[in-house]
Structures are given as structure tokens and as C-alpha cells.
Amino acid sequence: MSKNKLKTEKPESKKPPKGPATNPDVLKKDKEPEVKVKELVKDERTHKVLGVFFLLLSVYCFIAFTSYLFTWEDDQDKIFHYSTRELFFGDVKVDNLLGRLGAYVSHNFFFYGVGIAAYLFCYFFFIVGVNFIVGRRVFRIWRSIKYILFGLLFISMTMAFVTNGHDFPWGGAMGDALNKWMSGFVGKTGTALLLIVVGFSWLIWKFNFDFKWPEKKIKPPKPVPAAAPAAPVASATATPAAPAATNTAPVREDPRKNGLRDDGGVMVIPPHAEEEEEDLPPMELVEREDITVIPSHAPYMPPVPASSFTEEEDLRTEEEEAEDPGPLLYIEETPEPPPPPAKKKGAPTEVAFEIKPTYQDEEDEVEEIAPVRPVEPVDPYDPSLDLRDYKFPTLDLLENHNADKVIVQDTTELEKNKNQIIDTLKNYDISIQKISATVGPTVTLYEIVPAAGVRISRIKNLEDDIALSLSALGIRIIAPIPGKGTIGIEVPNVKKTIVSLKNMLASEKFQSSTMDLPIAIGKKIDNENFIADLAKMPHLLMAGATGQGKSVGINTLLVSLLYKKHPSQLKFVLVDPKKVELSLYKLIEKHFLAKLPGEDDAIITDTKKVIHTLNALCIEMDLRYDLLKEAGTRNIREYNGKFTQRRLNPLKGHRYLPFIVLVVDEFADLIMTAGKEVEMPIARLAQLARAVGIHLIIATQRPSVNIITGTIKANFPARVAFKVSSKIDSRTILDIGGAEQLIGQGDMLVSFNGELVRLQCAFVDTPEVENVAEFIGNQKGYPDAFLLPEYVDDKDPDGRELSIADRDPLFEEAAQVIVTAQQGSTSLLQRRMKLGYNRAGRLMDQLEAANIVGPNMGSKARDVLVKTESELNEILNNLL
Incomplete structure (x- = not known):
């Protein structure tokens, strides 16, 4: 055992200090604290610096x-060409x-490294920096390193394989x-x-997908009390002891559980078996406007397998089976209604609900105020008196293409399609x-259902499979039908029926x-209809398609x-690029058509005249809005109502306004030839013209963005789509698919x-x-067609004369x-004259x-009509 001892040094062992002797009167400098490496590594400031x-x-x-993704072609040549020292x-x-x-580092990471997977290093540096700055483990480093290493191998190999x-x-x-x-x-x-397997396995390991097969829901068995074992089948005339025992049973007990009966017997609930086959009620045909009503049948009882009963229990005669084809069940019939079942825990309680009458104050009732002065009755203005002898067309002018007026119903076809649909779904x-x-x-x-x-x-998703099983041209599934709890499957008929316009016009x-x-x-x-x-x-x-x-x-x-409509109430503006x-409709020009002043043909086929007509309609729209403003009305119906009641003065410019319907047969052709000159007036009319009685019917093969812009399309809420070739075209027309599944020949969808x-x-x-x-x-008819306001195009040289005052000084x-x-x-002219x-x-x-x-001929140069300078001088002298 060693003891602590004072260490003594011999005086002769001390060495004299080197250098000059220190002056005791001079203060010594403070020693700087020594910084150790271990403490420097553990310092918090060091961690933050490393994080930054x-x-x-x-x-x-x-x-x-x-940057390397966009500049790699140019920088790669320089990195290969120059050495590292020069670089x-x-x-x-x-x-x-x-x-x-940056170019050198990116090149090494991408070219000599792992390619696009190099971005994972950015993620690694980021999580390390965040952990160092925050001072705690925000990201798990080792788990991230495992994912990064897997990503480097998998992403680099996958990208190399794909590209x-x-x-x-x-x-x-x-x-x-x-x-x-x-x-x-x-x-x-x-x-x-x-x-594929490695990537899918990683996704399963990461997210742990659930691949459980959807289980079929089993209906809970109905509580049916069983008879005593001595009697195999309880007849309808049961002894009164059985209902007495049923009525005296305590309410709190669950009737579905097996238990002892009061008379000493055992109450057994037969086990519920799974449904092996569904019995569907017969299909019902609905004709015309009749509502589909499925007749009420006996309550559906699932078949019970024979294994659910013993041999002694399954003793029924053939006569009983013929009368009751249902499953063998033990039924006890009670003469009195069973007691109300006990309320389950958590079940909603019944609350009395009463609707009280609303209190109405008698002072709020508005009394009719009698006019101050009686209004003398005035005969209303009738615009149809201009053509008082006009007779409306009769229905005998039209043909009845469907003389029997009965839709062909093939029962065999309907039954076959029904079975095919059921089998396909099964x-x-x-x-x-x-x-x-x-x-x-x-x-x-x-x-x-x-x-x-x-x-x-x-x-x-089974649309194509059902169409294949039915051998149909194309079916359309409506899932669900709006307003109904059903799913609709539209199947084309083998025998189609023509819808005659005569029958529709003759309808009530x-x-x-x-x-x-x-x-x-x-x-x-x-x-x-x-x-x-x-x-x-x-x-x-x-x-729709052509x-x-x-x-x-x-x-x-x-x-x-x-x-x-009477000719005084309606006018048509017909635009027909097909000609x-x-x-x-040229024969009804003096009755129903409208045209520009001075035009011979009311049906417009020339693109230039179409532009003038559309602009004239815009002028007519502005004039009508001025009339509505002066009359204090908001739409054409109110205005015409005031005018027919003689509350507007014709001397102030007021007149009866007929409806104007603009019909364009091929709008795409006009856009291709005229472009913006047609688009602008159409957009104005679509936005503003409805209140003044101007309505548009535009037909085109496909209303794409370059044909009908968003402004025009937004003002056409009513759309009709005939058969198209693709789902994209259907979505372009209706904003939803379905028009590609139509069968043509007038089959259409109306939104x-x-x-x-x-x-x-x-x-027709x-x-x-x-x-x-x-x-x-x-x-x-009228002396002439309905005349639209006159429109003069400023860009049209034929409509204006060349004025000497307006001529440019550099004209000659x-x-x-x-x-x-x-x-x-x-x-x-720009190059030669510097203009x-x-x-x-x-x-x-x-x-x-x-x-x-x-x-003007578009991108081509104009034709020069003057060939010599003498002809030019002659023209210039005539212009002076």
C-alpha cells in the first residue's frame, strides 16, 4: 500500500533559467488557455459551423x-481537352x-460516377447539415445512408438500362x-x-401495402326459435304453451343465443350458410314514359344446405315441398305480437318531433292599392298583322318515317342481353x-342495382368486357344514374327505330x-320527347365527326x-360556307331571313360578307341595348311586352324587336380563312346578345382551342355532341367522355x-x-328581307375613296x-425608303x-398592276 508523499527536489538539481533575468517589478502576461482537440470537436459552435x-x-x-444538365455538351469537351492543372x-x-x-465536380459525379442519382449526395449533405445546425437528430443518418446506397445502385442501373x-x-x-x-x-x-421486382419489393418494404382480398360480407342470421327435439317440424297449429313460453321470456336476454326454454326444451338457432347462388327477380320492361316499378315479391330467403339439419329434421313430404319451396326452418307462430325488443346499447332513442306553425304578423300583409286613375283599355299592338293572311305550315308536309309509332321490342334479345350482363358481372x-x-x-x-x-x-371498368360479351358496337355505362340509386348500361338495339320529326311536332x-x-x-x-x-x-x-x-x-x-313562330317574331341569319x-331556305327570304343592305343573296357564303354580317349583328345588338335602356327594361321579353301594350313611342325610335337566330354550319372553315375577324364579333355576340334576342347555333367538326376559344366556349352552356372518333374529342366538346361510344346516325349526347x-x-x-x-x-311576304344595319369596313379599299389630303407625301x-x-x-418599301x-x-x-x-395575298408579295412608268404617270396625273 503506497502512501502519498511530498515530492522534494534537491536544490542542486535545479537548472538556472535561460535568457535574461526577469525583473520582479514588471507584470507578467496572462497565459492563453490551451485549446484541446477533443474539446474543440465537442463544441457546439463547431457543430453549427459544420452544419452551415x-x-x-x-x-x-x-x-x-x-446546370450540368444543360451545359454538359460544351463543358465536357473542355474537361476532356484540358488537363486538371489548366482547368x-x-x-x-x-x-x-x-x-x-462546378463543371469538374459535376462531370465526375455524373460521368465517372452514378449519373442522375448524384442528386442523392445533395440530400445526404442536406440532412447532415440540418442535424449539425439543430443539434439533435432530426433525420436518421444511418437509415438514410442505407436508402441512399440502395438508390445509388438502383437508380443508376435503371437509368443506364432505360437510356x-x-x-x-x-x-x-x-x-x-x-x-x-x-x-x-x-x-x-x-x-x-x-x-421491376427490386423496385416493387422496395416499395412494399417501405410502405407495407395491404394486399388482402376483399371478403364477402355475410348477412347475420335471423333469430328464428327452434322447436323441441321431439317434433321435427312445428306446424301452424302449435300448442299454446309455446307462445306462452315465448311471451314470458325476459327482455334483456338476446334471442339469438342458444338457451333453455321454459318448457324444458332447447332453443336452437340453425347456422347461417353462405349464399351459393343469387336469385335475381325477373327483369321488367319499361315502355315510353312509364316508371320502372318492380313488383314486390316474397322476402328473399337464402338456400340453407342440407348439412345444417339432421336426418330426423329433414322429413317433409313431396306435397309440402311443392307448397313451400323454401328452406326447411323451424317456425313457432304466436297468436299475439311479440314484445318490443330491448334497446341495444348505443342505439338512437326515439325523440318526439313537432313542427310548430310559423307566426305571421297581420301588419306584414301587403294590401293591394287601387290605381289613382282608371286606365283606359287600349288595343295591344299585334306585329303579326303585317302578314295577317300568313298560314303556318301543316304537318302533312312532313313524312312519318315511323308509321307504326311503336318501338320494336325483341323479348329474346332483351333476355339474352340481361343474362349476358349478369354472367359477365358474376x-x-x-x-x-x-x-x-x-x-x-x-x-x-x-x-x-x-x-x-x-x-x-x-x-x-368492365365497359369493354360487357361490350365483348354482348357483341355490341359500343356500350356506355352511367355510374351512377343521376337522381337514381342505379347503374345504367346503354346497349345499342339490333333493330333501330327512326324518330320522325312529324310525330314530335304533333305531340301535345x-x-x-x-x-x-x-x-x-x-x-x-x-x-x-x-x-x-x-x-x-x-x-x-x-x-361531331363528318x-x-x-x-x-x-x-x-x-x-x-x-x-x-310567325315571320314577324323570328329572323334567321344563315351562314353556309359549304354553299x-x-x-x-332561300325561298323564305322575304319571310324569315335577314341580310345586309344591298346584298342580293340572303344566305351568306363569302367569308368577307360573313365578317360584315357579324359586325352588323354587333351593331344591331348595340342599338337594341340602347332601346332597352331608354325603355327601362332588362331583356327583349319585357321590351316587347311594353311595346305591344303601346307604352313606348315609335316616333322616338322604338320598334318591335323580333328574335334573331344566327346559324353557322361550318365554323371551323371560317376560322381557318378569316381568323380573328370572325372570332371577335362571335365572342361579343356570345357574351352579350342573349338579352336582346340574338341567339347563336354554331356547328363544327371539333371545337378545339384554336377553333373556339375559351371565351366563346364558356358562353355556350348548351352543347350537342354527335359521334366522335376519340375520347379526347368528346372531352373537348362536352368536358366529359362518352361521345366516342355513340353509334352514329343521329345518336347524340346533349349537355x-x-x-x-x-x-x-x-x-327530317x-x-x-x-x-x-x-x-x-x-x-x-314582306317587300324585302329583314335588313341589318349597314357596316363599312375601314380596311376595305372599295368602301372608301382615296383623298388627296390623306395621301402620304411619299406616295409618288x-x-x-x-x-x-x-x-x-x-x-x-421599308428597305428602299428607310420607313x-x-x-x-x-x-x-x-x-x-x-x-x-x-x-393582300398573305405571305406572298402583291401583284403589281402597272407595268411601265408611263402608265404610272398617267394614273398619278388622274389622281391630282
């Missing part, structure tokens, strides 16, 4: 890598945002090496499968409760209609209006008032339209330049007005 460094390194690498100490210029160092042969090093040297070795080892197909473990059919003129709607727990999306719904502009479009699936008011739409957009019924649809709408579709309705368009043939037009044209010089060069180009584009353009317009150059 790693964050800076993360940002630096991210910027360098991102760092020379004067080499690179395109990377972080200079030569094999690409110039950019997506996978880097490591990815290329792994891909080359793996492709040689297991082949390219094996490598692809391995990458193949995918989808059970349904009931099914009903509604036969329409073109398609049949099968409405099914799925069983509880069946997802609607599963049935929606159309004849007694009080709409401003009633139009008969077609029939629904339930054979109901679809009649709408164009004034409330307020504009209609019709689209030959699917757009022109017939336009004729249907126009003939419907001709049968309902042959709407020419049938109106937020609903999507499938219709069969009413058919060309001879029928001619008969109606001749019937109207042979009657006395510009004319000499053009005639000498024999090239009517605006850019030539701006606007002034050169004005000079070219003035030269066109003087017949020196021809009209």
Missing part, C-alpha cells in the same frame, strides 16, 4: 448538377453556373458497368424483370340485386308549348322554329342545365324541308419604287386603292 458547411455544399452541388489554374471558360469547379446508348450519362460509369454485367448475365429481359364476383330494361328508339337502358359492398368503379308537349323559341331535338331513351327553349340555352354548340348528323340536326331545329346545305342526356335526333329529309320552304315562300416615290422593282412588297412598318403598310394600302398593286 454541409448545407452550403448541398446547395452548391444542387446548382452545379442542375484549375488556367483561363478556361465554361458554361456551368458555378464555374470550372442505353444515349449521349448523356444518365446512369454514369457505375450504372453502365452494372447494366453491362447484368445484361450479359441474365439478358436484357431478365435485367428488366429484376429491376365472372368478376360482382353480384346484383335486380335489373330492369327501358327500350328506346336506338339503345336500351339496363338499370342494375348492385349488391351491398360492390364498388361502382369495378362495374365502370310541342303544340301547347309557351316557350319563346321551342326546338324539338329528339327523343330520350324512355321515348320522351326532348323539347327545349333556345332562348334559355341561350346559344347552342353542335359538334357524316354523323350535324346538318340534319340543324334542319330539325330550323323546321321546329318555322312551325311555331349547298342551307340553300333550301343542358348541368345534365347529360342521350337522345336520338329527330329525322331534304324533300320535307323543301316542301315546308315552298309552302311558306308561296305566301305573301413609293409608287415609282414598286413599279420599277415590279414587286409589291411592304418590306421592299417603319406602319407607314410602309399605309403606303401599300394607298397604292392598292389607286389600283397600282393588287390585294
Whole structure:
């Protein structure tokens, strides 16, 4: 055991200090504290400095890598060409945002490293920096390192496999090496499968997906008390002891549990077996407007397997089985109603609910105030008196294409389709409760009610499978049907029925209609006539592929209006770029058509005249709004009501305003030829014209963005889609798919008032339209067609004279330049005369007005009409 001892030093062992002797009067300097490495590493400030460094390194690498994605082609050549010494100490210029160092680091990480997976290093530096700055473990470093290492290998190899042969090093040297070795080892197909399996396995390990098969819900067995074992079957005339025992049972006991009976017997509940096969009620056919009503059947009892009962219990005669085909059950019939079941814990209690009458104050009642002075009755103004002898077209002018007026119902076809639908759904473990059919003129709607727990999306995804089983042209699934708890499957009929326009116009719904502009479009699936008011739409957009019924649809709408409106109440502005579709209505020019002043033909086919007509309609719209403002009304209906009551003075410019319907048959052709000159007035009319009685019907093959802009499309809430070729076209027209599943020949979808309705368009043939037009044209009409306001285009040189005062001072010089060069180009004037584009353009317009150059030909140069300088001098002298 060692003891502590004082250490003594011998005086002779001390060594004299080196250097000069210290002066005791002078103060000694304080010693600086010694900084140890261990304490420096543990210091908090050191951690924060390291955190800032790693964050800076993360940002630096991210910027360098991102810049490398765009500048790698130029910088890679310089890195390969120059040595490292020249690259760092020379004067080499690179395109990377972080200079030569950024280009060098990015090149090594991408080209010689792991490719695009190098971004994982930015993530690693970021999590390390955050942990150092915060001072605690925000991110788990070791777990992140495992994921980063896996990502470096997997991402680099995957990118190298996917972009094999690409110039950019997506996978880097490591990815290329792994891909080359793996492709040689297991082949390219094996490598692809391995990458898929590894990626999917990592996702399962990371997120732990649940792959449980959906279990079928088992219905709980109904509580049926069993008879005593001595009696195999309890008859309806049971002894009174049994009901007495049932009535005296305590309420708190659960009747579903097995227990002892009061008479000494045992109450046994038979086990509930799973349903092996569903019994569906018979399908019911719904005709015309009848509501589908499924008759009430006996309560559905699932079949109970024989294993649920003993041999002694299954003793029933053949007569009893014929009378009762249901399962063998023990039933005790009680003469008195059973006591009310005990309330379960958590069940909602019944609360008395009473609606009290609302108190009404007698003082709030508004009394009718008698007028101060009696108003003398005045005969209302009748605009139809101008053509008092006008007779509306008769229905005998139209043909009845469907003489029997009965929709063909093939019971065999309906039963076959019903069975095919049920079998197809059963193949995918989808059970349904009931099914009903509604036969329409073109398609049949099968409405099914799925069983509880069946997802609607599963049935929606089986659209192609059901179409394959039915061998149909194309079916459409409505899941669910709006306003109903069913799913609709529309199947085309083998025998289609033509919807005649004559039957629709003769219907009570159309004849007694009080709409401003009633139009008969077609029939629904339930054979109901679809009649709408164009004034409330307020504009209609019709689209569909070529030959699917757009022109017939336009004729249907126009003939419907001709049968309902007087010439003084309605005018048409017809635009027909095809020049042959709407020419049938030329005979009713003096009755229903409107045109520009001075025009010979009321049906517009020239693009230039279309522009003038649309602008004239805009002027008419502005004039009508001025009249509405002076009259103090908000729409055309109120204005005409005041005018017919003689409350507006015609001497102040007031007049009766008829409805104007603009019909454009091929809008896409106008946009291709005129562009903005047609688009602007159409947009103005679509936005503002509905209140003054101007409505648009525009037909086009596909209303794409470049044909109908968002401003125009937003003002066409009512849209009609005939059959299109793709789902993209359907979404372009209706903002929803479905039009690609139509079968053509007038089959269409109408989007109106937020609903999507499938219709069969009413058919009217060309001879029928001619008969109606001749019937109207042979009657006395107005002296001329309805004249629109006059419109003068400022850009039209024919509509203005060349004024000497407005002529540019350089006009003669510009004319000499053009005639000498024999090239009517605006850019030539800019170069030769050093002018701006606007002034050169004005000079070219003035030269066109003087017949020196021809009209504008787009990107081509104008034709020079004057060939010699003598002709030019003659023209200039005449202009003076």
C-alpha cells in the first residue's frame, strides 16, 4: 500500500533559467488557455459551423448538377481537352453556373460516377447539415445512408438500362458497368424483370401495402326459435304453451343465443350458410314514359344446405315441398305480437318531433292599392298583322318515317342481353340485386342495382368486357344514374327505330308549348320527347365527326322554329360556307331571313360578307341595348311586352324587336380563312346578345382551342355532341367522355342545365324541308328581307375613296419604287425608303386603292398592276 508523499527536489538539481533575468517589478502576461482537440470537436459552435458547411455544399452541388444538365455538351469537351492543372489554374471558360469547379465536380459525379442519382449526395449533405445546425437528430443518418446506397445502385442501373446508348450519362460509369454485367448475365429481359421486382419489393418494404382480398360480407342470421327435439317440424297449429313460453321470456336476454326454454326444451338457432347462388327477380320492361316499378315479391330467403339439419329434421313430404319451396326452418307462430325488443346499447332513442306553425304578423300583409286613375283599355299592338293572311305550315308536309309509332321490342334479345350482363358481372364476383330494361328508339337502358359492398368503379371498368360479351358496337355505362340509386348500361338495339320529326311536332308537349323559341331535338331513351327553349340555352354548340348528323340536326331545329313562330317574331341569319346545305331556305327570304343592305343573296357564303354580317349583328345588338335602356327594361321579353301594350313611342325610335337566330354550319372553315375577324364579333355576340334576342347555333367538326376559344366556349352552356372518333374529342366538346361510344346516325349526347342526356335526333329529309320552304315562300311576304344595319369596313379599299389630303407625301416615290422593282412588297418599301412598318403598310394600302398593286395575298408579295412608268404617270396625273 503506497502512501502519498511530498515530492522534494534537491536544490542542486535545479537548472538556472535561460535568457535574461526577469525583473520582479514588471507584470507578467496572462497565459492563453490551451485549446484541446477533443474539446474543440465537442463544441457546439463547431457543430453549427459544420452544419452551415454541409448545407452550403448541398446547395452548391444542387446548382452545379442542375446546370450540368444543360451545359454538359460544351463543358465536357473542355474537361476532356484540358488537363486538371489548366482547368484549375488556367483561363478556361465554361458554361456551368458555378464555374470550372462546378463543371469538374459535376462531370465526375455524373460521368465517372452514378449519373442522375448524384442528386442523392445533395440530400445526404442536406440532412447532415440540418442535424449539425439543430443539434439533435432530426433525420436518421444511418437509415438514410442505407436508402441512399440502395438508390445509388438502383437508380443508376435503371437509368443506364432505360437510356442505353444515349449521349448523356444518365446512369454514369457505375450504372453502365452494372447494366453491362447484368445484361450479359441474365439478358436484357431478365435485367428488366429484376429491376421491376427490386423496385416493387422496395416499395412494399417501405410502405407495407395491404394486399388482402376483399371478403364477402355475410348477412347475420335471423333469430328464428327452434322447436323441441321431439317434433321435427312445428306446424301452424302449435300448442299454446309455446307462445306462452315465448311471451314470458325476459327482455334483456338476446334471442339469438342458444338457451333453455321454459318448457324444458332447447332453443336452437340453425347456422347461417353462405349464399351459393343469387336469385335475381325477373327483369321488367319499361315502355315510353312509364316508371320502372318492380313488383314486390316474397322476402328473399337464402338456400340453407342440407348439412345444417339432421336426418330426423329433414322429413317433409313431396306435397309440402311443392307448397313451400323454401328452406326447411323451424317456425313457432304466436297468436299475439311479440314484445318490443330491448334497446341495444348505443342505439338512437326515439325523440318526439313537432313542427310548430310559423307566426305571421297581420301588419306584414301587403294590401293591394287601387290605381289613382282608371286606365283606359287600349288595343295591344299585334306585329303579326303585317302578314295577317300568313298560314303556318301543316304537318302533312312532313313524312312519318315511323308509321307504326311503336318501338320494336325483341323479348329474346332483351333476355339474352340481361343474362349476358349478369354472367359477365358474376365472372368478376360482382353480384346484383335486380335489373330492369327501358327500350328506346336506338339503345336500351339496363338499370342494375348492385349488391351491398360492390364498388361502382369495378362495374365502370368492365365497359369493354360487357361490350365483348354482348357483341355490341359500343356500350356506355352511367355510374351512377343521376337522381337514381342505379347503374345504367346503354346497349345499342339490333333493330333501330327512326324518330320522325312529324310525330314530335304533333305531340301535345310541342303544340301547347309557351316557350319563346321551342326546338324539338329528339327523343330520350324512355321515348320522351326532348323539347327545349333556345332562348334559355341561350346559344347552342353542335359538334361531331363528318357524316354523323350535324346538318340534319340543324334542319330539325330550323323546321321546329318555322312551325311555331310567325315571320314577324323570328329572323334567321344563315351562314353556309359549304354553299349547298342551307340553300333550301332561300325561298323564305322575304319571310324569315335577314341580310345586309344591298346584298342580293340572303344566305351568306363569302367569308368577307360573313365578317360584315357579324359586325352588323354587333351593331344591331348595340342599338337594341340602347332601346332597352331608354325603355327601362332588362331583356327583349319585357321590351316587347311594353311595346305591344303601346307604352313606348315609335316616333322616338322604338320598334318591335323580333328574335334573331344566327346559324353557322361550318365554323371551323371560317376560322381557318378569316381568323380573328370572325372570332371577335362571335365572342361579343356570345357574351352579350342573349338579352336582346340574338341567339347563336354554331356547328363544327371539333371545337378545339384554336377553333373556339375559351371565351366563346364558356358562353355556350348548351352543347350537342354527335359521334366522335376519340375520347379526347368528346372531352373537348362536352368536358366529359362518352361521345366516342355513340353509334352514329343521329345518336347524340346533349349537355343542358348541368345534365347529360342521350337522345336520338329527330329525322327530317331534304324533300320535307323543301316542301315546308315552298309552302311558306308561296305566301305573301314582306317587300324585302329583314335588313341589318349597314357596316363599312375601314380596311376595305372599295368602301372608301382615296383623298388627296390623306395621301402620304411619299406616295409618288413609293409608287415609282414598286413599279420599277415590279414587286409589291411592304418590306421592299421599308428597305428602299428607310420607313417603319406602319407607314410602309399605309403606303401599300394607298397604292392598292389607286389600283397600282393588287390585294393582300398573305405571305406572298402583291401583284403589281402597272407595268411601265408611263402608265404610272398617267394614273398619278388622274389622281391630282
